[in-house]
Amino acid sequence: MPNTADLLSTLLAFPTISANANEALIRWCAARIGDAGGRIHIMAGAAPGKFNLLASFGPDTGSGIVLSGHSDVVPVAGQAWSTDPFILTDRNGKLYGRGSSDMKGFLAACLSAATRADKGKLLRPLHLAFSYDEEIGCVGVRDLLDRLAEEKFQAEGCVIGEPTEQKVARGHKGKLAGCICCFGLPAHSANPALGCNAISLAADMVREAETMQAHLAMSGPRDDAYPYPSTSVHVGTIKGGSALNIVPEYCEMQFEIRNVAGDEPRELVETLREQAAHITARRGKGRVEIGITNEYPGLDTKEEDLFARKILAAAGTQSCKIGFGTEGGLFSQRLQMPVVICGPGSIDRAHKPDEYVTQDELDACDMFLDRVIAGLSS
Structure with a gap:
């Protein structure tokens, strides 16, 4: 029976950066799950080589629990790693590798827990759901959720194992x-004066985004459970111009809005469009177009929710809300089930060189999942 760290070592060796296929990893996981007695559904995604996996143990019917995670990882190019990011390296209990915290450590723990569990005692089903392309906007899981919604899939709730240091996050x-x-x-x-400077237009729009964020921080909805309690409006990239001696014809900026409950991000986009129209009207030249490239909903599971309380008891830690996004809002919205986020590792180590999870964190996750699965037998 392989332990969780051994399984993690194998999972890390699949370089499932979002730009790459994840098929080999999914089929390897399916084989391990099949050996453990699970029922396997591999679902092709929208792009070649991309797959979701749903596996089930125990009864065919009943309100079970979903353990979910994504199989893709962020790139390593340009990062100064001291180890090979796709080979697990153990240094004094710190297990280094891309995806060790975010979030192959949890996938390994799920496979390990399913292997250990006494499936003959399960009174309600245990489901494992592994998705693709979460890191580029929770893209792949939508295919899986559409399929499950069509099939009237039901469960008591879902645990998504993003790295929360084993705290139980109820919202993002x-x-x-x-x-x-x-x-x-x-x-x-x-x-x-004969032209219209597109970079200057972009600078005006950056100021509008900053003004909007300041207004939201001052008078918009707040949730003090978050590290940043208000909705944020952030410009992350800007590209424009072709030569120093040419008034630039085009400039583009990538932006994001991360909204608390009570703010509607599409309404904020409309406000930005209105301000853009005022800016170009004053200038009498140029235009600004604002398009939406990706969005996903927030998560707000109530503290008194029975499922959340069960998972909190199994984790033996505290509840919180997290500043980063997950697939949780999509699970909650599309399948109408309570969702919490709880997994080993820390988001502060993710997306960086020398990402790691500790052996102690994996051990704690193993014990947590054993308690969760034991609850399906009573």
Whole structure:
């Protein structure tokens, strides 16, 4: 019976950066689950080589529990790793590798727990759901959830094992990502009045985004359970211009809105569009287009929810809300079930060189999942 660290070592060796296929990892997991007596459904995704996996143990019917995680990881290019990111390296109980915290440690713990469990005693089903392309906007899980919704899938609730240091997170903000595209008029820089500077338009829109965030922080909805308690409006990239002596014709910015409950991100986008129209009207030249490229809902499971209380008792830790997004809001919205986030590792180590999870954290997750699964037998 392989332990969780051994399983993690194998999972890390699959370089499932979101740009790559995840098929080999999914089929390897399916084989392990099949050996453990699970019923397996591999579902092809929208892109070649991309797959979701749903596996079930115990009865075919009944209100069971879903343990869920994503199989993809963020890139390592340009990062200064001291170890090979796709080979697990153990240094004094710290297990280094890309995805060790986010979130192959939890996938390994799920496989390990399913192997250990006495499936003959299960009175309600245990489901494992592994998705693809979470890191680029919770893309792949939507295919899985659409399929489950069509099949009238039901469960008592879902635990998503993102790295929370084994705390039970009941909520996270929603996210909307988009592009602010600024179109000017080219001219020689010696006579800028003949043109319209697209970078200058973009600078105006950056100020509008900052003004909006300041207004939301001052008078918008707040949730003090979050590290940043208000809705944030963030410009992350900007590209524009072709040469120093040309008035730039085009500039684009990628932006995101991470909203607390009570703020509607699409309404905030409409406000940005209105401000863009005022800016271009004052100038009498140029235009600004704002498009939405990705969005997913927030999660807000109530503290008094029975499922949340059960998972909190099994974890033996405290509840919280987290600042980063997960697939939890989509599970909750599309399948109408309570969802909590609880897993080994720390998000503060994720997406960085020398990402790691500790052996102690994996051991704690093993004990947590054993208690969760034992609850399906009573």
